[in-house]
Amino acid sequence: MKRTYAASAALLAVISLFGVGCQTVPYTGRSHLLLISASEENALGTQAYQETLRKAKLSGDSEKINLLRRVGHRLAKAADKPNFQWEFNLIEDEKMINAFCLPGGKVAVYTGIWPVMQDEDGLAVVLGHEIAHALARHGAERMSQGMLANFGGQALSVLLANQPARARELYGQAYGLGVGVGILLPYSRAQESEADHIGLILMVKAGYDPHHALKFWERMAKATGEKGENNPLTKYLRTHPVGEERQKNIERWIPEARKYGRRTDTPAP
Numbered sequence: 705m706k707r708t709y710a711a712s713a714a715l716l717a718v719i720s721l722f723g724v725g726c727q728t729v730p731y732t733g734r735s736h737l738l739l740i741s742a743s744e745e746n747a748l749g750t751q752a753y754q755e756t757l758r759k760a761k762l763s764g765d766s767e768k769i770n771l772l773r774r775v776g777h778r779l780a781k782a783a784d785k786p787n788f789q790w791e792f793n794l795i796e797d798e799k800m801i802n803a804f805c806l807p808g809g810k811v812a813v814y815t816g817i818w819p820v821m822q823d824e825d826g827l828a829v830v831l832g833h834e835i836a837h838a839l840a841r842h843g844a845e846r847m848s849q850g851m852l853a854n855f856g857g858q859a860l861s862v863l864l865a866n867q868p869a870r871a872r873e874l875y876g877q878a879y880g881l882g883v884g885v886g887i888l889l890p891y892s893r894a895q896e897s898e899a900d901h902i903g904l905i906l907m908v909k910a911g912y913d914p915h916h917a918l919k920f921w922e923r924m925a926k927a928t929g930e931k932g933e934n935n936p937l938t939k940y941l942r943t944h945p946v947g948e949e950r951q952k953n954i955e956r957w958i959p960e961a962r963k964y965g966r967r968t969d970t971p972a973p
Contacts, residue, residue, distance in 0.1 A: 749807030782909035805834035825916035832903030906963035
């Protein structure tokens with residue numbers, strides 16, 4: 705009886721937290737659960753960023769660094785987050801085809817992705833996507849999902865306390881697999897698509913043509929050796945949307961993104 709009460713109390717705590725932490729993502733309007741405050745998230749982002757830079761080799765290529773910071777600040781202005789302390793750094797690592805934006809506006813681009821970007825427009829695609837993650841608070845959302853998963857695991861342990869050890873082990877494995885494949889992976893793909901969506905809007909607000917996103921992600925798929933697009937299982941286990949799906953989504957979102965552009969036409973007298 706006590707164990708059942710404890711499990712029920714844990715579940716009620718989860719439900720209570722869900723009600724308190726439900727917020728809306730800018731531009732897309734999607735509701736998501738956030739159990740971490742923005743200030744806590746930004747502090748964690750700053751700490752992680754400093755640790756990354758301490759271990760990394762920063763690039764000395766002034767031309768690339770200047771371009772990164774110029775384009776970055778254009779997109780940061782479009783993001784309109786005055787509480788962010790923006791910082792843009794280029795990390796020397798030719799094997800790392802990646803970039804990231806941590807909470808609070810801490811951005812890093814690896815030199816390995818530079819050939820894929822090719823030019824300023826490609827850089828705008830990458831930075832728009834990464835900044836969108838921070839703008840949508842995807843990091844806090846993932847941490848919140850992890851907290852909920854832990855709550856659920858604890859409640860399950862209480863309910864199964866009288867079961868044989870082997871049964872508890874099997875239930876625990878099934879729970880972990882179900883949470884990972886059934887909840888966390890789909891959310892990861894949804895966040896990546898959402899970052900594509902918001903990134904297009906940021907590009908347009910910063911004065912870039914969103915059509916360049918189509919070309920960039922096509923090059924990115926080739927550079928990373930993306931395979932298994934037509935395999936349903938492979939697609940389901942991916943953390944990112946596959947190339948064909950990504951292209952279709954971007955084509956669908958471009959008309960909406962263009963509405964955020966600056967009007968350059970002169971109204972008729």
